[in-house]
Amino acid sequence: MNDSKKAFVSSAAAAGLFTLLLVFSLASCASTGFGHTAANTPDKIDMTAWHYNAADDVYYQTGLRYAATPADERYETMGIFIPGAYVSGTENEDGSYTLSVNKKGSISGYTAQTAPFIMPIETPGYAAANPPAGYSAQVKPYTDAGFIYIWSGARGREHGAPGGVTDYKAAIRYVRFNKDRLPGNTAAFFSYGMSGGGAQSVLLGATGDSALYTPYLEAIGAVMHESDAVMGSQSWCPITNLCIADEAYEWEMSVTRTGLTADMRSLSNRLGAAFAAYINELGLTDEQGAPLTLTQSADSLYHAGSYYDYLKATIEDSLNSFLADTRFPYTPASRPERMDAGNPAGTPNPNGNPGNPPAGNPPGAQGSAAGSNSYKVTLNASYATAEDYIAALNAKGKWVAYDPAANTVRISSIEAFMRAVKNAGKPVGAFDGLNRSQGENILFGSGDGKGAHFDPIEAELLKGTDYEAAFTEDLAKTDVLGKSVSTRADMYNPMYFLCRYYKGYRKSTPAKYWRIRSGIFQGDTALSTETTLALALKAYGPGVKSVDFETVWGQGHTEAERTGSPRENFIAWVNECMH
Numbered sequence: 001m002n003d004s005k006k007a008f009v010s011s012a013a014a015a016g017l018f019t020l021l022l023v024f025s026l027a028s029c030a031s032t033g034f035g036h037t038a039a040n041t042p043d044k045i046d047m048t049a050w051h052y053n054a055a056d057d058v059y060y061q062t063g064l065r066y067a068a069t070p071a072d073e074r075y076e077t078m079g080i081f082i083p084g085a086y087v088s089g090t091e092n093e094d095g096s097y098t099l100s101v102n103k104k105g106s107i108s109g110y111t112a113q114t115a116p117f118i119m120p121i122e123t124p125g126y127a128a129a130n131p132p133a134g135y136s137a138q139v140k141p142y143t144d145a146g147f148i149y150i151w152s153g154a155r156g157r158e159h160g161a162p163g164g165v166t167d168y169k170a171a172i173r174y175v176r177f178n179k180d181r182l183p184g185n186t187a188a189f190f191s192y193g194m195s196g197g198g199a200q201s202v203l204l205g206a207t208g209d210s211a212l213y214t215p216y217l218e219a220i221g222a223v224m225h226e227s228d229a230v231m232g233s234q235s236w237c238p239i240t241n242l243c244i245a246d247e248a249y250e251w252e253m254s255v256t257r258t259g260l261t262a263d264m265r266s267l268s269n270r271l272g273a274a275f276a277a278y279i280n281e282l283g284l285t286d287e288q289g290a291p292l293t294l295t296q297s298a299d300s301l302y303h304a305g306s307y308y309d310y311l312k313a314t315i316e317d318s319l320n321s322f323l324a325d326t327r328f329p330y331t332p333a334s335r336p337e338r339m340d341a342g343n344p345a346g347t348p349n350p351n352g353n354p355g356n357p358p359a360g361n362p363p364g365a366q367g368s369a370a371g372s373n374s375y376k377v378t379l380n381a382s383y384a385t386a387e388d389y390i391a392a393l394n395a396k397g398k399w400v401a402y403d404p405a406a407n408t409v410r411i412s413s414i415e416a417f418m419r420a421v422k423n424a425g426k427p428v429g430a431f432d433g434l435n436r437s438q439g440e441n442i443l444f445g446s447g448d449g450k451g452a453h454f455d456p457i458e459a460e461l462l463k464g465t466d467y468e469a470a471f472t473e474d475l476a477k478t479d480v481l482g483k484s485v486s487t488r489a490d491m492y493n494p495m496y497f498l499c500r501y502y503k504g505y506r507k508s509t510p511a512k513y514w515r516i517r518s519g520i521f522q523g524d525t526a527l528s529t530e531t532t533l534a535l536a537l538k539a540y541g542p543g544v545k546s547v548d549f550e551t552v553w554g555q556g557h558t559e560a561e562r563t564g565s566p567r568e569n570f571i572a573w574v575n576e577c578m579h
Helices: 011-016 018-025 137-144 163-177 196-206 211-219 242-256 262-282 306-325 386-393 414-421 439-443 456-461 468-475 485-491 527-539 566-578
Strands: 051-053 058-065 077-083 087-091 097-101 117-120 148-152 189-194 232-236 400-403 408-411 513-519 546-552
Touching (some): 077 137, 077 163, 137 566, 148 163, 163 189, 163 211, 189 196, 189 566, 211 485, 232 566, 242 262, 242 414, 242 439, 242 456, 262 456, 262 527, 306 408, 306 527, 306 546, 386 400, 408 414, 456 468, 468 485, 527 546
Parallel strands (some): 117 189, 513 546
Antiparallel strands (some): 058 077, 077 148, 087 097, 400 408
């Protein structure tokens, strides 16, 4: 790269361009609406074609088409699994069953009129979800709890956004289309997922009935006169808010990178400065209504201000919760129990494993993501006391101050926390890869499986470099429905619908109940991603009733829980919301 092409814009310019960029990238705006019926509505459920698993007392159908004109029939079908108590079944000559609703049946306080519907969103890295081919015992814990299990297939990132969320919306609408035939309370839908699945669960919670999805739903022949809003959204480590994800990642984790070229270090710092400008434009407040902002710090990386202090306190709360939960002696455990997934066990993470640079990244872009963070401590021993564990955290330099009388801690800085226990597991351009190499690049491609750039802030920072032309070309593209990358990015950004700064604010029906868990040691996305989402939800007001958000110490990119199993905690949370 010659000298003229090396020039990145300054930190001040990165901050100054923000208002213009956000207005440009968030220009799309549409009202909520689902009032008309499409001519190509799918057929209703055949109530004479059910199957029965006697051992688990579950009636089920699979292969149900929730869209009349699906874009990809490999994925766009669903299965419904109903506890036997809610229906009466009559066996047919061919071994199938004809069902009718049993209004007297009940399980754990639920009846055929009140039972909730749950929907797993198992789409790691926004991958496609396979629909069920038959019965699976994974539904049993949920049907035993009295839930009706909706297992939907959905298109993945290779089909391009918003295919995945569109399909899940269509499946929800199809269930409601059949509310005159099915048992259960179709107003009570709960979604759950992790990583890319967590992100799409968040999006189902944030985008209910958004008119931005109307042309995409119509294109696949979805039911258009029913709502797709959900009552509750559970997510673990959601990879979301993608158009600021590169910037958030560098603001937090650039301090763990070593071995970057001068150009990549410059880009990393300017991405971080752009995140600070974003936060200052966003208008976030804490639970008491105090503004949350970032200010310039001695290191020139905006590691100061009320937002910084809030995030630092969140980290301290996480470690304090760990100390309150933990009985010593303590040995770090493996990942908590994984919930049963809709995709086959062992489905690879399309984003790659931390420490493995995606193919095609330019030299020097990865830095310490290759594992060269010399500050990172080792936490794999057995610790007799809390003091021993704190000493291990401070092994490379003291950053945790422990009060044994109160069994609580304070930390010196977010940067010290990052250096000690986290690695930047992705290159600079963590989500919008410089060579279009990340899974999110595929997500915002044209549905041909090829990557495309989608981050207008990164594009601005790369003007005058060898990457400028590719960013400019990709950001000008439209999809088969004529929608821009900017519009599709808005559709996959929950903040667009939940934060008053954006034009999509209050133009959807958000979930009433939210449960968000993040493994605080993960290097897959920035801690600020989930924290900022929770802050926006808490400030939303009427429409959002409860936001249960926690970061989990000692856990990474997994279904992180402080105590108990993810499945048990999810079931308990749904029961709490319903009762």
